Amino acid sequence: MIELENLSKIFGQTKALDNVSLTMPEGSFTSLLGPSGCGKSTMLRIIAGLDQPSSGQVRINGRDVTELTAAERNIAMVFQSYALYPHLSVRGNITLPLTMRNMNRIERMPFLDHILPSARRKIAEHAEQTQRVAEMLEIDQLLDRKPSELSGGQKQRVAVGRALVRDPIVFLFDEPLSNLDAKLRTQMRSEIVDLHQRTRRTFIYVTHDQAEAMSMSDNIAVIMGGRILQVASPRDLFERPVNVDVAAFLGDRPINLIELSTAEGRLPPPFDGFACDVAELPGRVIIGLRPETLEPDEQGPLTGTVGEMEYLGSEAMVSLHLDGGHQLRAALNASGVLPKPGETLRLGVEHGIAHVFDAATGRRLGGLSGAAKAGADIKGEGA
């Protein structure tokens, strides 16, 4: 279990981390998700022991490790740039952490390492361990190559092997897939998840790619501006984002955010057709509608004129000009009949994934339901 308690990190005038606390249970897969420069990498480096926090504590399995060096914490880290040692073969790269941990200064000396019996025994053990890890990652054919002779995916696997061979308590990943092409990224994603299943170790994964975080982790901590905004499972995060920033950051397509003034505690037209589960609405609200949750619906509460349309194969992105000057984008299933520009379209929303935020604070107040209620009937088709 990794616990971060009131961590702050100040670089000169800027607060990279502002009083952050987070608990990552044993064996969990936690993603630290946020835009670049939000402090997520700083957090990871503090967990790794590469940076010292300005204040606060890091605990691993209950033990305070804030003052310990990276090596003393027994963590492993996979870097975005792979960070393989270019002058060593794949075998040398994977074996080096074992050599440094298990062999003393004398046993590591050049020449002596071939003479001392204890050193020879350890070297043989390490060779066996390296071989086992290499077979597990299917890089045993590459052991004698230099990193410069490997492809991106192979390098990443060697980096994982170097992490795996020491049997660390925690695996840290710092955007490990950003340098790979899209296809390989998907493959490596499932390999890392598979690795987590097999090792059952605690994984901490830093990424700015929300799809990566959503698809891989048990838990996501969304970080912005040096603060943790929300910690939740991918599903809870998607369905109940704590505020408008989190909602805007998640999702494959940008969420439609529409700012409105409420009238007498109710949503104004054309949104008055929604059933809202918020008891009391403030003066100004933002409603968040995900493009992929909008569907053509004869009875739906939203009516508008179809603007431009992008056909993307399995779906089509349609921009809809609503009555009242608002505009939103909807992802429609492209297998059905698609509307034409200029036509009138009626949309409904699946329950639970439309949100109402307080415009002043950005906090989520509740959800919207697209089921037709009295308001929709009053409004009618002719509006």
Added chain:
Amino acid sequence: MTRRQLVKNTVIVTLLMAGAAVILLPFFWMLSLSLKPAHEIFAPGIDFLPSKLEWENYAKAFNETHLLRYLMNGVIVCGAILFFQILFAVPCAYALAHRSFWARGAIFGLVIAGLLVPYHVTAIPLFLGFAELGLLNTYSALVIPFVASVFGIFLFRQFFASLSTDIIDAARIDGLSESAIVWRIAFPIAWPAASAFAVFSVVAHWNDLFWPLIVVSDPNLATPPRGILYFRDEEAGSDFGPLMAAATMVTAPLILGFLLAQRKFIQGITASGLKG
């Protein structure tokens, strides 16, 4: 190849060959003289090639002087200087490139400032210092002034600065101490820089006459260029054949060494995939 290219290439190659000839002529003349019989050396007119190979000059150079001893001294002094220069410059350069500490920028500024000071300027204080310590006429006097090379620090620091910090961090996580990072990671990666530095260092100190002339008067400690001086003044007089033979023997190791190192050097640059 078109006609124009042919002409262009011919001009380029001719110019290069002329340049090479100018550079090589003194060496060739030295080699030629070292193989000529004594009477041919002073013969009027210019004969590039000796009429017969006179190996006697080489025999004289080795027998009548301590040429082997001078060459040995050269190897000892240059080897020791290079060893200590690398021993000190590599950790310094690593610290300047990858550790943050107080006044790092100012210290690097001093290193660069040090590049501007010719060592002749410091010769007198150093000489007085060594005299005071009673170290004149020792190998130490020949080696110690050069063990801290600001050029070496600068060269390695520039190389290390281009090294990604991720590799250093990965090494820290893998359990390497800072000195282990220097010698196991940074230095092997910097191999091209190291071989370039070795060429510069060895050439400069092998050929150096100024400093050995100041601090060493014992013939047993003479470096090769210093040795040739003895040779001319006392042993051989105006006997130019053996002198040129000795000069050839002094120059040969450098030329051979440079050719070998140059090969390694190019290999080093092409083979070390620095983007790991």
